Amino acid sequence: MSKTCERRKLIEVALPLDEINAACKADKGRAHGTIKNLHKWFAPMPLPAWRALLFAALVDDPEDDERRAYLLDVIKRLVANGADVPDRDAVDEAREIIATQFPSGAPLVMDPFCGGGSTLVEGQRLGLSTYGTDLNPVPALVSRTLTELLPPVYGRQPLHPASMDSHDRVGRGGTVARSEMALVPSVVNSKRYAGFDGVVCDVMHYAERIRDDAWELLKEHYPQAADEQIVAWLWARTATCPNPACKTETILTTSWWLSKKNNDLAWIQPRVQDGVVHLDVVTGQRAGEAPAAPKSPRGATFQCLACSSPIGEEDLNKQVADGGLGLRMTAVVIEKSGRRTYRAATPQDVDAIAGIDLRDFDSPVNVPAADGGSRNRFGLDTQADLYTQRQLLSLATLSNLVAVAHDRVLLDGGTQAWADAVTTVLGLGVGRLAQFASSQARWTVRDNVSSFEGAFPRNDLPMTWDFYEINVFGDAGPSWIQTFVSTTRSLKNVVPDGDGRVVLADARTVIAPQPALVATDPPYFDAIGYADLSDYFYVWHRRALRKVHPDLYATIAAPKVGELTAMPAHHGNSRSAAQSYFIEGFTETFKNLQESLANELPMIVVYASREQKGGADEETRWSSILTAMVQADLEITGTWPILGTTDRRMVGQGANAVATYVAMVCRPRSNAAGTCSLADFNRALRRELRPAVHDFQAAGILPVDLAQAAMGPGMQVYSRYREVLDQSGKRVSVKQALGLINAALGEVLDEQEGELDPFSRFAVAWWERYGWEAAPFGQADQLARPQGISVDDVVRAGVAAYPRPGFVGAEGAESLDREWKPSSDRRPTAWEAVHHLADRLINGGGALEAGRLMSELGTLRDPAQALVYRLHSIAAKKGWTKDQERYNALIGSWSDLLAVAATEKDGLF
Known part of the structure; x- marks a missing residue:
């Protein structure tokens, strides 16, 4: 399909990339108060990026430097607050510009893979109506809440205004319940509730009522003492030692540490007595070390605590087949006299989970294998296997109570819209709590900090050998009430006058109800098994919200058929079949989406690769999505690398992880597009890649992401032609083109090396050969002479040294003069x-x-x-x-x- 294009949009000419990336860095680094806190979704795109991209895609490039500078300044002000909501005057100015651009009415913003809703929220922020679709009910629910349910109830008053005595009520489990309203001074004792404060007030009210009702049903399973508040119970899996002479039930933990807080160290001290492992808790230490963990650094291999015999993966799998691994409470995290400390588990702690009846919980939903395959390990087969019995009972009870909350809100005088909004936020809270209330939740001990880590630090469900069980009725850590203290803070990002609709639909067939700006962040090939992983939340959402959102919960598990990912497990474990499915599906998708595209508007497709090292796999992922775009007759008219990392990820967290999204601006390729020879393609590629690489470097794109970013301008050259033909007249494939782009990038970097001073050029060549190791003087002499310098010159320049007689080594690894x-x-x-x-x-x-x-x-x-x-x-x-x-x-x-x-x-x- 070919659409006329009179003028280029600003996004096809210029963007203030430095300011956008700085804002994205802040957004990724913000732990609280963003829409990400409402509920977990995978690989969320930073909000400031979508705000900037959407605005720049809507307005024409003025073809005037002064006017363009003004528009770029508007974008800078739209993202100036980083992770915070932009200033009102900047938003109003942007809306006025868009209104002027579209005097007959602005288009929709359509995202056919709506995910966590960031595209739709930012479209609404710019004053546009939105239309979001997804095949998966979890992102559809999150996006619907943010853009369809919440905006209409903005500014409404709560059914149950907060009062001071409600903030100080003694909660269940010996804790103090602190309403979110206590954290919002502007609404305490106020007759009028501004913004979404009324929604927050009622969410907290009904969350507390649900907690109280749940407590009456579950209190026998939550022991308490007058002088302490239980924060969490710590657990580890156990296995029987395979040594016939031992047979001790040993602990499969990864660490004995409880706290590394300065002058308050704590750990678990195991001891074996009469063939039984006893666990003592050592606290309040100013010095000392926890015992070495029985787990080896790699793989599922442990050491028996009694006889030191190895327990390998084969032994563990045999025990799983014979009845499963055991589970042992290893310690209890408590608060006592206002101070966090630890103690050993008591018989009362253990007895509290005995006799739990789970007949009301049925979970046939399978857990996806951590490696993306079809077989799981160590007995984690269904969703129920991810939880302790008390966790299952608690989450099921809370879900059931949320399910009846909708009628309760209506009986209390709430409108249908109010009941839908309040109950849906409560239902999302169950899913959010589940992230911190399963065996996927890890007690993480770092220097001076012990923290509650939730599920999905990566986008998978790995085997966990030890974990914490939060006290859902407590007031510390991610408990039931604290869940809503966190999630409701995200509501400040919702657009008050937002107008949107979100439905379950297939991107291959869905059509927008009116012409749209199509902007999306589609699935990343095989990087994330969205449908498989979303079952973790779906089982709880469905239980809590089936009556409120019947269109989302027609199936027991999240739908898997039709998901546009390349997961081999869904295609007979065939990688080639999975790739073919992905390419064919997205070719169909991109052709279909052009039917919804408003005339003269581009399509924005944001893509990133799997967070791992580059290489052939990454090339396959990129070639697949790009092949689909080319086959759908799309031309890439602009590309922008968007930063997606924080300082915390720079060192020590897998620095090879991809941290850059590439925003590709696309238009239907003209019917008049011709062919191109391979020689002409290579010449154009080198001509256009040089300045693009310089711009990437100037923008601070991480080196690990440079190759990925360079694909954009390279494919911009490739996709403008109907075909690129080699010397024999054969079509050059996308995969071949990516190889040529990578080679051209290498040439650009080589050229930059040639612009260095001769001493640095020597150091680069030397280091590439020998790294930080010393090598014979003769080798250095051979390398230095062509540069017109001597080895002594190199040493005097400080880039190399003589570590020992007759040898030369590069300087820079250590012992530098500060x-x-x-x-x-x-x-x-x-x-x-x-x-x-x-x-x-x-x-x-x-x-x-x-x-x-x-x-x-x-x-x-x-x-x-x-x-x-x-x-x-x-x-x-x-x-x-x-x-x-x-x-x-x-x-x-x-x-x-x-x-x-x-x-x-x-x-x-």
Whole structure:
């Protein structure tokens, strides 16, 4: 389908990428108060990015530098608050511009893979109506809540206004219930409730009533003592030692640590007596160490605590087949006299879970294998296997009580819309609580901090050997009431005058009810098994909300048929069949979506790869989505790399993880598009890739993501032709084109290396051959002479040293002079600048000291930045993970260091 296009949109010409990426970094780093807190969904796109992309896709490029600068400034102000809601005046100004652009009425914003709702929320923020669809009921429910249910009840008054005595009531389980209203001073004792405060007030009211009713049903299973508040119970799986002479039931834990808080260390001390493992709890220690954990660092291998015999995966699987692994309460987390501490489990703690009747809970829904395959390990087969019996009973009870809350709200005088909104938020709370109330929840002990980690730190359901069980009636950690304290804070991001609709529908066939701007963040090939993983939440949502949203819960489990992912397990474990299904499905999808596309508007498709190392698999993922776009006769008219990481991920959290989304701007390819020879394609590719790579580097795109980002401008060249033909007249495939793009990127980086000073060029070549190891002088001499320098020159320049007679080694790995400055160096080099920056950032003073050095670099700054990308590329090819992490961290912090440098220059330090 070909649509006329009179003018390019701003998104096809320019974006303030630095400001957008800074806002995205803040959004990803914000732990509370964003729409992500309403409910978990996978790989959410940062809200500031969608705000900027949608605005830029709607307005024409003015083809005037002054007017364009004004529009870019509007975008900068739209994202200036980072993770917070933009200023009202910036939003109003953007809405006025859009209204002027569309005097006959603005188009819809349509997202056919609506996910967590960020596209739709930001479309509404810009004043547009929205239409969201998804095959999966979980994201459909989340998006419906944010864009369809909540906006109509904005500003309404609660049925149950908060009063001061309700904030201080003693809660169940010996704890104090603190309403969210106590955290919102503006509404306490107020006659009028502003914004969504009325909704929050009633959500908290009914959440407390549900908790009280649940307590009456479950209190026998939640022991309490007058002098303590139980926060959580800690558990570990157990297995019988396979040694015939031992047969001890041993503990399969990954750590004995309870706390590493300064001067208040705590751990579990196992001891074996008469063939039984006893667990003592040691607290209040100023020094000492927890015993070594029985689990080996790799794989499912343990050591028996009694006889030290190994317990391997084969032994464990045999026990699973013979009846399953055991479960042992290892310790109890409590609060006593206002202080968190720990104690050993008592018979009362253990007896409280005896005799639990689960006849009311039926969970035939299978758990997806952690590796994406069809077979699970260690007995985690159904959803019920992910929980202790008390967790199952508690979640089932809370879900049942939410299911009757809708009628309760109506009886209390609420309208249908009010009851729908309040009850749906309560139902989402059950799913949110489940994230912290299963065996997927881990007690994580770091230096000076012990924390409650929920399920899905990664997008899978791995085997967990030890976990915590939260006291759902407590007031610490992610309990029932605290769940809503967290989730309701997300409502500030909902657009008060939003107008939207969300339905279950297939992107291959759905048509928008009116012309639309189609903008979406579709599934990432095989990176996430959305439907499989969403069953974790679906079973609870369905139980709680089936009567409120009957259209979402027609099946026992989340629908799997039709999901546009390339999961081999859904295709007879055939990777090729899965890939073919993905390409065919998305080709059909992109052709269909063009039917909904408003005339003169582009389509925005945001894509990212799986969070793992690049290589053939990543190439397959990208070639698949791009092949579908090309086969659907789409032309890529612009690409933008969007940052999707935080400082916390730069080092030590898998620095090879993809942290960049690529926003591809597409239009239906003109019927007049011609063919192109391979030679012409290569020439255009190199001509257009050079400035694009420079822009990526200037924007601080992480080195690990540079290859992914470069696919965009490369495919922009490829997709503008109907076909690219090789010398024999055969069509060049997308996969072949990606290989050519990667080769061209390598050439661009090589050219940048050629622009370095000769001493840095020597260091790069030497390091690529020998890394940080020393090598004979003769090798260095051969490498230095073509550069017109000697080895002594290189050593005097500080990029290499003589570690021992007759040998040369690169400088930069360690033992760097923290007083080094270019101004005091006779031969300052880009190599030295890079490694002194990295050293100070990571090992010596952090961003402040590194930023101060940045202010001294002067003309070394740009070549140093280019050099970091080159070094990361070499480290990636060599598999030098530690070096990759270091260079990735430096680029990830580059903009922060520039900000410190600017402050330093202004003399503020």
